[in-house]
Amino acid sequence: xDVFLLxxxxxxxxxxxxxxxxxxxxxxxxxxxxxxxxxxxxxxPLYLEMTKFWARIFGLIFALGVASGIxxxxxxxxxxxxxxxxxxxxxxxxLAAEGIFAFFLESGFLAILLFGWxxxxxxxxxxxxxxxxxxxxxxxxxxxxxxxxxQTPAGHHIVGFGTGLRAEIVDFWQVVxxxxxxxxxxxxLAGAWQAGAFLAxxxxxxxxxxxxxxxxxxxxxxxxxxxxxxASLLQLLTGHASASGVARNQPAKLAAFEGHYxxxxxxxxxxxxxxxxxxERVQLGLRIPGMLSWMVHGDSKAPLTxxxxxxxxxxxxxxxxxxxxxxxxxxxxxxxxxxxxxxxLQFRNRLSEQRWLLWIFVFAVLGPQAANQxxxxxxxxxxxxxxxxxxxxxxxxxxxxxxxxxxxxxxxMFFIVYALLLALFIYLLNDKIQHGPEERTSMEGHRA
Amino acid sequence: xxxxxxxxxxxxxxxxxxxxxxxMLDGFDLGVGALHLFTRxxxxxxxxxxxxxxxxxxxxxxxxxxxxxxxxxxxxxxxTAFSGFYVAxxxxxxxxxxxxxxxxxxxxxxxxxWRRFWDISFSLSSILSSLLxxxxxxxxxxxxxxxxxxxxxxxxxSLIHPYSVLVGLCxxxxxxMHGSIYLVLKxxxxxxxxxxxxxxxxxxxxxxFYITVTMFTLLYVPHxxxxxxxxxxxxxxxxxxxxxxxxxxxxxxxxREMRAFLSSCxxxxxxxxLFGIGTYPNLVYSxxxxxxxxxxxxxxxxxxxxxIMLIIALCGVPMVLAYTGSIYWIFRGKVKLxxxxx
Numbered sequence: 001x002d003v004f005l006l007x008x009x010x011x012x013x014x015x016x017x018x019x020x021x022x023x024x025x026x027x028x029x030x031x032x033x034x035x036x037x038x039x040x041x042x043x044x045p046l047y048l049e050m051t052k053f054w055a056r057i058f059g060l061i062f063a064l065g066v067a068s069g070i071x072x073x074x075x076x077x078x079x080x081x082x083x084x085x086x087x088x089x090x091x092x093x094x095l096a097a098e099g100i101f102a103f104f105l106e107s108g109f110l111a112i113l114l115f116g117w118x119x120x121x122x123x124x125x126x127x128x129x130x131x132x133x134x135x136x137x138x139x140x141x142x143x144x145x146x147x148x149x150x151q152t153p154a155g156h157h158i159v160g161f162g163t164g165l166r167a168e169i170v171d172f173w174q175v176v177x178x179x180x181x182x183x184x185x186x187x188x189l190a191g192a193w194q195a196g197a198f199l200a201x202x203x204x205x206x207x208x209x210x211x212x213x214x215x216x217x218x219x220x221x222x223x224x225x226x227x228x229x230x231a232s233l234l235q236l237l238t239g240h241a242s243a244s245g246v247a248r249n250q251p252a253k254l255a256a257f258e259g260h261y262x263x264x265x266x267x268x269x270x271x272x273x274x275x276x277x278x279x280e281r282v283q284l285g286l287r288i289p290g291m292l293s294w295m296v297h298g299d300s301k302a303p304l305t306x307x308x309x310x311x312x313x314x315x316x317x318x319x320x321x322x323x324x325x326x327x328x329x330x331x332x333x334x335x336x337x338x339x340x341x342x343x344x345l346q347f348r349n350r351l352s353e354q355r356w357l358l359w360i361f362v363f364a365v366l367g368p369q370a371a372n373q374x375x376x377x378x379x380x381x382x383x384x385x386x387x388x389x390x391x392x393x394x395x396x397x398x399x400x401x402x403x404x405x406x407x408x409x410x411x412x413m414f415f416i417v418y419a420l421l422l423a424l425f426i427y428l429l430n431d432k433i434q435h436g437p438e439e440r441t442s443m444e445g446h447r448a
Numbered sequence: 449x450x451x452x453x454x455x456x457x458x459x460x461x462x463x464x465x466x467x468x469x470x471x472m473l474d475g476f477d478l479g480v481g482a483l484h485l486f487t488r489x490x491x492x493x494x495x496x497x498x499x500x501x502x503x504x505x506x507x508x509x510x511x512x513x514x515x516x517x518x519x520x521x522x523x524x525x526x527x528t529a530f531s532g533f534y535v536a537x538x539x540x541x542x543x544x545x546x547x548x549x550x551x552x553x554x555x556x557x558x559x560x561x562w563r564r565f566w567d568i569s570f571s572l573s574s575i576l577s578s579l580l581x582x583x584x585x586x587x588x589x590x591x592x593x594x595x596x597x598x599x600x601x602x603x604x605x606s607l608i609h610p611y612s613v614l615v616g617l618c619x620x621x622x623x624x625m626h627g628s629i630y631l632v633l634k635x636x637x638x639x640x641x642x643x644x645x646x647x648x649x650x651x652x653x654x655x656x657f658y659i660t661v662t663m664f665t666l667l668y669v670p671h672x673x674x675x676x677x678x679x680x681x682x683x684x685x686x687x688x689x690x691x692x693x694x695x696x697x698x699x700x701x702x703x704r705e706m707r708a709f710l711s712s713c714x715x716x717x718x719x720x721x722l723f724g725i726g727t728y729p730n731l732v733y734s735x736x737x738x739x740x741x742x743x744x745x746x747x748x749x750x751x752x753x754x755x756i757m758l759i760i761a762l763c764g765v766p767m768v769l770a771y772t773g774s775i776y777w778i779f780r781g782k783v784k785l786x787x788x789x790x
Contacts, residue, residue, distance in 0.1 A: 063552035066505050067545040073512050077519065077530025078537055081599075084530075088523020089749040093757055096520040099513030100764035107509050108768075108775050111502035115788050119778050131771075159750075163597065166523075168750040399531035401599045410538040417542060421549060428556050 006407040007079045007398040010414060014071050016373055017418045021065035023372050025106075026140060026189065027196015027227075028058050029133030032113075034223050036126050046219055051129075052117070053216075053437040054200070057429065058132075059114050064425055066107070068418070073099075079407075082163075083387055083397035089168045090156050090175055091146050098142035106135025137189065144188055148181035150388050151379070152249045158391070167391065180245050184379075187238035191375065193231035194335060194368035200224035201342075202365035203433050205358040216437050218352065225346055229339040235332050240295070246382075247296045250389060251305040252314065253382035256321035258292050259285075260306045267292035267304040272326055275319040280308070282322075316384040324378040331371040338364060455754045456744040459521040460728065462761055466517055468720035470510035471581075472626075472713050477504040479627020481547065481574025482620065483646060484567060491785070492639050493567060494555060498789045499634040502779045504551060506772060508544070520757050524598050524747035525731045529584075532592065532600025536580055536607060543577040546570075555790040575620060582619025586612030588727060589665070589672050591735025598732075598742055611664060618657035622716065625650040629696065629712045633705045636782045644700065647708075651697055658693070665726075671733065672726035682725055689718035 032054055039047035073095070076084045084092075112120060112128035120128070149156075155174025156167040169175055201224050204217040246254045254260075259275040259282040260267040269292045273285020290300025297304075307315050338360065345351040352358070387394040477500040487493050519526040530537055546569045554566035590611050593602045628647040635643050665672050676682045692715040699708035727733065731747055734740035748754065 060552060060556075063505075063548055066508070067548035070508070070512060070544055070548075071541050073515050074530055074537060074541065077515075077526045078534055079531070081527035081531035084519065084527035085523055088519055088526060089753045092516065092518075092520030092523055092526070092749070093753055093760070096513065096516035096757060097760050097764075099509065099516040100760060100768065103509045103512055104506065104764075104768045104772070107506040108771050111506065111775050111779065115502040116778060117788055118786060169753050169756065172756045399527075399534075401601065402531055402534045406534050406538075406604075409535070413538065413542060417545060421545075424549070424553060428553065431556070 003400070003402060003404050003407055004395055004398050006404065006411055007402075008394070010079060010407065010411045011075060013411070013418070014068065014075065014414055015376075017414075017422070018065070018068040018072055019373060019376060020369065020422075021061050021068065022136070022139070023188075023192035023195035023368070024061045024199060025058065025065055025196075026133075026136045026192035027194065027231075028054060028061065028199065029129075029136045029196070030193055030227065031196055031200055031224060032058060032129050033126075033133050034227070036129050038223070040122060040126055046215055049437050050216060050219060053432075055113055055129075057199075057432055059110070060425070060428060060432070062106075062110060064421060067421070071414075079399050079402065080387075080397050081399040081401070083392065086166050086392050086397070087150075087388060089166060090149060090153075093169065093172075094142050094146035094149070094175075098139055098146075102135050102139035102142060104135075106132055106139065109135065140189055140192065141185060144185045145176050145178075145181050148184050149175055149178050151184070151383055152178050152180040152245075153388055153391055154178040167388070179249050180242075183238055183241035183245050187235070187242045187375075190231045190234040190238050191368060191372045193227055194235070195372060197224045197228035197231060198335070198361075198365045198368050201228060201361050202363070205361035206433065207436070208352050209355060209358050209362070213436050221346065221351065225339065225343050228335075229343050232332070232336040232339045236336065239329075239332065244296060247304070250383065252307060252310050252316060253321070253379075254292075254296075255305065255307045256316045256318045256382050257325045257378065258282075259318060259322050260292065260304060261308050262306045263309040264303040264305060266290050266301050267296075267306070269295065270322075270326065272330075273322070275322045277318050314385060316382050321378050321382045324374045324381065328371045328374040328378060331367050331374070335364070335367050335371070338367075455751060455758070456748050457729070458758065459517075459748070459754055460724070460731070460744045462758075463514060463517050463521060464720065464724045466510055466514035468717050468724075470507070470514055471720055472716045473507035473510055474504070475578075475623045475716055476500075476626045476630040476712075477507055478574045478578045479623040479625065479650075480631060481570050481627070482578065482624045483627055483631070483643075484571040484574070486646065487639075487642075490563065493563075494785060494790065495635060495639060495783045496631065497551060497554065497570075498785060499631060499783045501551065501790050503776065505548070506775065508548075517757070517761075521749055521754060522731055522742075522744070522747045523749060525742050528594065528598050528600055528732055528742060528747075529588075532602070533584060533587070533604075533607060535604040536584065540577055540580040540584075543573040543580065547573040547577060551790065578620045578623045579616045582616035583607065583612045585619065585723060586615030588732060589615065589669055589723065591671075591733035591738075591741075593736065594732065594734040594740040594742070596740055598740065598747070611668065614657070614661055614664060618654070618661045621650065621654040621657045622719070625654040625696075626712050626716060629700070629705075629709050632700065633709050634783050647700060648697070651693075655693065671738075675725050675728055685718055685721050685725065689715060689722060692718055 032051060035047055035051045035054065039051055109128040109131035112125060113132050116125055116128065153167065155169060155171040155178065157170050158165055159168050160166050200220050204220040204224065207213045207217040243254065243257070258267060258269055259273065261280040268290060269288045270282055271286040271288070273282040276283050293302040293304055294300040296302070307318065342351055342357060342361070345354060345357070383389055385393050385395065387397045480496055480500050484493060484496055487496055515526070550566040550570035550573065554563055554570065587607050590609070592600055592607070595601050625647070628643060628650045631643040632640060632647055692711045695711040696708050696715070699711055729744045730741045731744060732742040
């Protein structure tokens with residue numbers, strides 16, 4: 001078996017599964033802070049019940065995030081040993097910082113958030129909730145710094161020779177604030193807030209449709225809707241900043257986003273389309289002439305670097321990048337429209353009458369999930385064939401001493417175990433949602 | 449081998465602190481997992497589970513951060529060890545995954561088969577994880593075949609030999625002992641009486657393994673004792689280790705549970721310290737060609753990175769210790785089940 005292909009497949013599969021959970025923890029973390037702050041301010045038991053309900057769901061999500069996350073921490077070493085040797089000096093530092101500054105904070109204070117209700121004062125509990133949310137955000141900071149360094153390496157120099165080449169830090173702050181880290185961080189965080197807010201909206205809409213827990217659901221809507229709208233609108237700004245950064249720093253990726261082939265010409269934007277990689281053009285597409293040039297340079301006649309400026313070996317798989325990128329943008333626009341419409345109806349106090357809209361919200365929880373996955377896919381696939389842009393190729397970076405058989409074993413195991421975990425996660429999440437916000441002890445049950 | 453107090457040695461020590469912290473903290477909750485199936489009755493099992501519920505994932509962060517620190521400070525070791533011990537590490541990861549979800553899922557449904565399935569998962573994955581960690585340590589001590597590029601060129605089965613298995617079993621015994629003493633601290637009544645009896649047998653079995661591993665090491669793995677022979681004062685660590693172990697049954701006999709647990713913690717730390725002293729300055733010892741060994745010098749990151757990481761550690765670690773300490777303090781005392789328990 002092809003070790004390179006299997007290594008990529010395993011990384012893609014395990015990271016995609018893992019990435020279901022951290023955005024939810026980050027987004028729910030923000031909501032928990034708001035809910036518990038409301039409880040402290042109003043002392044309305046509704047908000048306490050709400051905080052406890054979402055804390056229980058947070059605990060479930062967090063457990064799966066931890067279980068699938070520990071794999072990621074070690075997979076660079078197990079499957080990408082040459083990459084690890086090459087980047088350890090730079091990339092490893094960000095990962096270690098994530099452990100020290102984020103994971104300890106998050107998992108330490110999670111103990112108080114989940115189990116400390118009767119052990120600490122309400123204010124202390126609230127502070128613990130804030131720390132958990134902060135830890136989740138810090139974790140995003142460091143992992144995005146590490147990943148952005150792969151996209152736009154800075155603050156390093158290359159030493160050694162032959163197979164012993166490696167990147168070493170020259171300026172730590174240039175590594176941290178490399179050209180893409182800030183706008184990629186803001187774009188990712190806004191996506192995570194969307195994921196959390198739309199989960200809360202989905203559950204609240206479901207209860208309203210079922211005519212259950214009405215006060216709880218309306219209060220949840222009041223908190224989650226503004227978060228959903230702000231996060232969705234932020235995606236416009238941060239998405240635009242990210243794409244402009246890609247235009248400056250990774251022109252091949254930007255060209256792949258829109259299937260722009262001419263080496264230097266004004267570039268169009270497509271609402272949708274299909275890239276024919278042999279004929280090097282977009283087919284069956286709806287085109288806005290010069291729009292990409294206008295978005296990047298404010299001038300629809302300005303030439304942009306296209307894929308033909310790069311040798312075929314240095315181009316990403318164009319159609320895959322094009323499709324994932326366009327689907328992400330489409331979903332993003334849909335989520336903006338949805339949250340604006342809902343907020344408008346909310347202001348006129350007519351939201352809970354619009355059953356069709358509530359049904360859309362029940363399923364809209366999948367929107368941010370899909371957009372987050374697609375966005376990451378286009379960011380990572382768009383960087384190919386490089387694992388570190390212009391420095392190290394993906395095909396030169398995997399562990400050569402792991403055999404195809406060993407990889408097949410681990411990959412099949414991941415498929416089986418993760419399929420089981422996903423099924424159990426959905427089953428338990430649904431069970432908690434069906435049960436509703438009232439507390440129950442683990443001793444109670446459906447068994448007579 | 450003489451000790452040198454340079455940046456590389458400091459990082460060897462700091463990575464060691466993270467892994468020793470992991471062994472001391474996750475060690476007891478892995479041990480609780482190993483003992484889990486010996487308890488009868490749903491309520492007793494829930495008490496065991498809730499004894500570790502608030503703190504186990506914080507404990508596991510020590511492993512994750514240790515891995516990150518190894519990546520940052522000694523990338524060659526991170527790359528060699530994890531790709532070399534591929535199958536063993538995958539099994540460890542599956543063990544840790546099952547353990548994490550078993551703790552979270554077990555009490556979420558009332559069905560007897562559901563709880564039994566997750567009880568078994570929790571216990572077996574705890575034992576498997578402890579065993580694999582021990583086998584890895586055994587291989588680091590014994591040495592593994594490395595080529596001139598520092599790549600491991602053996603197979604999974606070449607990692608399984610009498611010495612590594614012995615260290616693996618000794619680790620299971622150590623964590624089980626540590627876990628049983630932790631449970632003496634967290635339980636009361638009839639359950640505590642039972643746990644107390646366990647602690648007696650786990651201490652005896654650990655001491656037997658400990659003596660066997662020590663003899664085996666002295667006879668067949670002489671390079672592990674080079675540093676101590678060159679620096680006889682380090683023998684004090686071995687002495688502290690033995691005294692700490694001997695002190696455990698004494699404190700339990702007098703009913704001083706906290707002091708028994710602290711002695712057990714000291715024993716774990718001293719054991720890891722002995723291991724570190726034995727391997728120093730190697731991180732992965734190459735056997736049969738010692739010249740290919742990965743040391744704290746040829747496997748390290750640049751001086752600049754080690755300095756930056758030291759600043760990060762000096763900022764981060766005191767904070768981590770402060771709030772981890774407070775959280776243990778908040779959850780002190782006997783386990784009481786309530787609506788928020790697992």
